[in-house]
Amino acid sequence: MLMEPYRIKVVEPITLTDRPEREKFMAAAGYNPFNLRAEQVMIDLLTDSGTGALSAAQQAAGMGGDETYAGSPSFYRFRAEVEDLTSYPHIFPVHQGRAAERILFGTLLRPGQISLSNTHFDTTRANVELLGCEARDIPCEEAGDIRSDHPFKGNIDLAQLEAFLRWGNVGQVIMTVTNNGGGGQPVSIDNIRRAGEICRAHGIPFFLDAARFAENAWLVSQNEPEFAGLSPRTVAREMFALADGCVASLKKDGIVHMGGVIALRDAGLAARCEQALIAGEGFSTYGGLSGRDLDMLAQGLREGTDAAYLRGRAAATAHLAGLLTDAGVPVVRPPGVHAVYIDAGAVLPHLPAELFPAHSFATELYLEGGVRAVEIGSLMCGSVDEHGVLTKAAPRELVRLALPRRVYTQSHLEYVAETAASVMKRVDELPGYRLVDSPKVLRHFKCRLEPVERSFRSGGLVGQADREPLAGFVDVHRDGFADAVDGSAPREGKPYSPVS
Numbered sequence: 001m002l003m004e005p006y007r008i009k010v011v012e013p014i015t016l017t018d019r020p021e022r023e024k025f026m027a028a029a030g031y032n033p034f035n036l037r038a039e040q041v042m043i044d045l046l047t048d049s050g051t052g053a054l055s056a057a058q059q060a061a062g063m064g065g066d067e068t069y070a071g072s073p074s075f076y077r078f079r080a081e082v083e084d085l086t087s088y089p090h091i092f093p094v095h096q097g098r099a100a101e102r103i104l105f106g107t108l109l110r111p112g113q114i115s116l117s118n119t120h121f122d123t124t125r126a127n128v129e130l131l132g133c134e135a136r137d138i139p140c141e142e143a144g145d146i147r148s149d150h151p152f153k154g155n156i157d158l159a160q161l162e163a164f165l166r167w168g169n170v171g172q173v174i175m176t177v178t179n180n181g182g183g184g185q186p187v188s189i190d191n192i193r194r195a196g197e198i199c200r201a202h203g204i205p206f207f208l209d210a211a212r213f214a215e216n217a218w219l220v221s222q223n224e225p226e227f228a229g230l231s232p233r234t235v236a237r238e239m240f241a242l243a244d245g246c247v248a249s250l251k252k253d254g255i256v257h258m259g260g261v262i263a264l265r266d267a268g269l270a271a272r273c274e275q276a277l278i279a280g281e282g283f284s285t286y287g288g289l290s291g292r293d294l295d296m297l298a299q300g301l302r303e304g305t306d307a308a309y310l311r312g313r314a315a316a317t318a319h320l321a322g323l324l325t326d327a328g329v330p331v332v333r334p335p336g337v338h339a340v341y342i343d344a345g346a347v348l349p350h351l352p353a354e355l356f357p358a359h360s361f362a363t364e365l366y367l368e369g370g371v372r373a374v375e376i377g378s379l380m381c382g383s384v385d386e387h388g389v390l391t392k393a394a395p396r397e398l399v400r401l402a403l404p405r406r407v408y409t410q411s412h413l414e415y416v417a418e419t420a421a422s423v424m425k426r427v428d429e430l431p432g433y434r435l436v437d438s439p440k441v442l443r444h445f446k447c448r449l450e451p452v453e454r455s456f457r458s459g460g461l462v463g464q465a466d467r468e469p470l471a472g473f474v475d476v477h478r479d480g481f482a483d484a485v486d487g488s489a490p491r492e493g494k495p496y497s498p499v500s
């Protein structure tokens with residue numbers, strides 16, 4: 001049964017636009033959906049991050065927020081909630097997930113070290129690389145088959161993990177739950193447990209990137225026999241108990257507009273993170289958030305782990321995936337909870353990776369129906385040279401339709417599926433795109449593109465090498481960044497000691 005387990009008390013109008021208007025908006029945005037304005041978008045599936053609808057209880061909790069600089073009761077309510085979930089004794093609020101990454105990695109990693117993950121999220125990778133370290137993804141083998149219905153395609157490859165840890169120079173292992181970059185696929189508790197054991201045996205810290213911990217817990221309760229019938233909250237507790245700590249964006253399963261957390265077991269590591277927190281985010285009892293935010297978060301974390309809410313959300317996502325499949329639009333299987341991923345590479349064989357086929361599909365979803373989605377393919381994850389020419393393609397060309405929490409109804413999702421079905425009818429005519437400007441790191445947020453016409457395409461990528469270098473393609477100052485994080489250039493002091 002598909003029924004949203006809530007009713008609507010406050011509404012917000014959607015600005016309706018037509019195709020000629022959207023063509024103008026998209027051209028002015030440099031064909032990058034991140035450059036569109038909200039009122040130019042009809043259904044916004046760009047991200048599920050910070051875009052959820054607050055509940056009446058969260059609004060009420062916000063009114064009780066205490067804005068005391070140090071020692072606010074809002075912090076203690078937030079901390080009690082996170083402690084109940086994670087069992088970690090050292091808990092710091094931060095303004096969002098990437099701040100948690102910057103502080104933890106900057107405290108822990110030394111230049112040249114490797115960070116291992118099932119798949120690093122884009123900001124996670126950037127924060128590793130900005131420290132002069134390498135972010136290495138080692139997803140399980142099943143992750144490579146987007147048609148397989150294996151229930152835990154978010155898992156890490158345990159044999160590769162073991163091999164890397166034997167070989168050395170690994171600074172941390174970070175497990176992303178659910179595996180966002182890998183299609184929103186869940187990680188089994190069994191895989192987390194085994195990965196944690198391997199890390200402990202080698203004395204390497206093992207963290208969760210826990211942005212979607214509740215959705216992961218829901219899928220574990222549905223698909224991992226050992227945990228069948230347990231509440232998502234119980235499963236989440238089990239999951240956190242297996243790691244040395246976590247960084248998390250709470251803009252996802254915390255159902256708030258802004259917020260994140262670092263939570264750790266090790267007192268020494270926590271003390272070093274706390275210094276970076278105070279220098280860069282704010283005092284330990286607010287970390288860049290207001291008291292109001294912290295109270296809404298404490299309530300949001302309770303609602304985000306509610307079984308009825310998670311069941312309804314998973315059903316809505318599965319419904320959208322089903323409608324798309326019926327319309328002949330191939331999607332990554334099995335659908336996760338926070339998003340449906342369209343396999344654009346499979347339907348645009350006339351566009352090579354160099355012409356960013358998934359970006360083309362995402363752009364057309366907007367032009368056709370005002371639906372904003374995001375490419376997760378070679379534009380986001382491939383490598384390009386200073387001319388903007390692709391030098392390494394991504395393994396897959398996907399379009400992510402992320403579902404904000406409690407925002408869109410079943411009829412909105414049906415509209416999205418109809419839009420995608422219309423795009424499918426003209427899929428052979430879609431143009432490719434090429435970069436006209438781009439920064440070097442986190443390209444997809446700020447790059448600008450232009451459509452590539454048919455005549456150009458049939459000649460291959462002629463002329464690309466003669467192009468001017470991209471103006472925005474500049475290096476960031478790595479050492480300066482690393483030093484700013486903890487203020488102590490060579491990192492010394494007590495080595496990290498994982499829990500026994």
Ligand SMILES: *Cc1c(COP(=O)(O)O)cnc(C)c1O
Pocket residue numbers: 049096097098099121123124176177180209211212248249250251252259260
């Ligand atoms: C969103 C996200 C982040 C970054 O969090 P922000 O709050 O956007 O800074 C990190 N990891 C994962 C898996 C995420 O989904």
